Amino acid sequence: MRKLHWVGTITLAVLVASSSLALQGQAQPATPTSATPKPAQPAKAGATTQPAKPAATSLGVTTDKITVPLRFDHYYTYEQVGEALRALHATYPQLTTIDVVGKSEEGRDIWAMTVNNPKTGAALDKPGVYVDGNIHGNEIQAGEVCLSLLNRLLTTYGQNEQMTKAVDRNAFYVIPSVNVDGRYHFFSDPNDPSSNRSFRIPKDDDHDGLIDEDPADDLDGDGNICTMRRKDPFGQYKTDPEDPRLMVRIKPGEKGEWTILGEEGIDNDGDGRVNEDGEGYVDGNRNWGINWAPPYVQAGSGDYPFEASGLRAIAKYLVDRPNIIVVFAFHNNGGMYLRGPSTKAEEPMNPADIGVYDIMGKNAEKIVPGYRYLVSWKDLYPTYGDFTDFTYNTVGAYSFVGELFVTETESYRPPPKPGAPAAPPPADVMDMMGGNNDRERERLKFNDYVTQGDLYRPWKAFKHPQFGEIEIGGWVKMSSRLPHPFMLTDLVHRNASAVLFAAAQTPSVTLDVLAPERVDADLYKVRVRVVNAGSIPSFTYNAIQRKIHPQDTLVVSGAGVKVIAGGKVSGMPIETVAYKPYRPEVQFLQVPGNGKIEFEFLVSGKGELTVAYQSLKAGKATKTVALQ
């Protein structure tokens, strides 16, 4: 680890060189430690290929001017996300603000849009709903879900009753793209559907003293990183008899036909391995300052928590908005709404909070067909330094990860025979190395007859400088985890609806002061009832348990009055008052979801008596009565 550390300290010195290096796909001597003579560089096919043209190679990218209402039949590049936010703000200046939360490693702005109606109160006095997407650079449709939410809140405000209520009652904080460098490069550079996920913090993945020296290479210059294969009578694969684009593993005794050479590329640094050290790798969803673990426990966690400048900026943004009580972070893929905890060690989660999560999670399953509501560590896999753990335990917000897209929606299947039970879906095996190609065959048919060939590149011969005669082909970068543009409208609308459902559950607190009852000359009994019409409590049970932030307060005051005693009322049907021994005029409380909490005060004096409720998350309310 010490050696690694030392390499880390010189990383800064070569940062400029290495970031341009990643773009060129060329290795250069990066550090004094690479004094060891390097093997002769092979001829660079990458150097002779043309740079990719994003408009031509990114499916679903438009060059049209972005107009309001926003359209969701195409994807938004990084620049177009900014254009869309500015267009929304120009159309609805009273309801929106745009903030630059921070800058990325490559100096791009990270934008947040706030939607709030100032006529109904300040944003900080309303239950906050925070939504972001695209913390993983390749998971771009998460950004479109955010834009879709903003678009609907604003364009239907004043027309649709639910949306009008949402804008008037809540503050929405939306960051469509967290990993802005990742979004930019996913569109502009050759990629595969899963590459370009990391923050642009150069790392020496293979510990050879060179940084990001051997990325995948777009050998045929089509803007995609596809797969390479070579004809080989001793290979482990033969052509799939049902679809010659696929290969199947040979059985014992069969003759081989193909060797799969992995992702498109060459051995840039001549170390005998191909594409072993690409851009990054710091994973944005492993780098948060909570329950963080070093890379030997959690791959991609970075050298220290909040290493990514964008995450530091967003953490500050969140802490500055303590009214946030619901968080959604959108990713792809798999069709899941995940709640924490992200590791087993954080169990058990407070059972009362699980009840609140269930309201939103179980409804999300119904709002988005095929999506499942699951627990992160248990149903998927454990992650350290996770964003939603940060927001649940630090911000005090009910927090979901939305994993967008289900490959099963790309279906090409006959209807079940009348009366027969529906045919079982093909085995969910996505990769051709797995041996079962049923799902791949179906996806190819979907590609052929529903997208007319947009998603897949047929195999084509290529002369590889190191492997000789090979073929390049396979799924394009805008496939596999992203809906084809014709399916995007449905995906963004339904998932934004899951957020809107959650927003409608946020606390809605009102205050009643029941008629004061005179018990003696100048002595009154005052009953205060605090009611929450939302199904989310005024703050999380976890926040009570772990003392994350101050509780709500109820303060009784008045110029001519003095609070003699006061406390929480409990017990049914016979009530008791738990009198608070010190400063009874200030009470602490949490208002449960769809519930109430009552207090009783003994007050002496005459004149006006004001009862003020204040909450970090649920706003404030005041009532004044006269004692006479």
Ligand SMILES: [Ca+2]
């Ligand atoms: Ca390296």
Ligand SMILES: [Ca+2]
């Ligand atoms: Ca290519």
Ligand SMILES: [Ca+2]
């Ligand atoms: Ca290499």
Ligand SMILES: [Ca+2]
């Ligand atoms: Ca390479």
Ligand SMILES: [Zn+2]
């Ligand atoms: Zn992700």
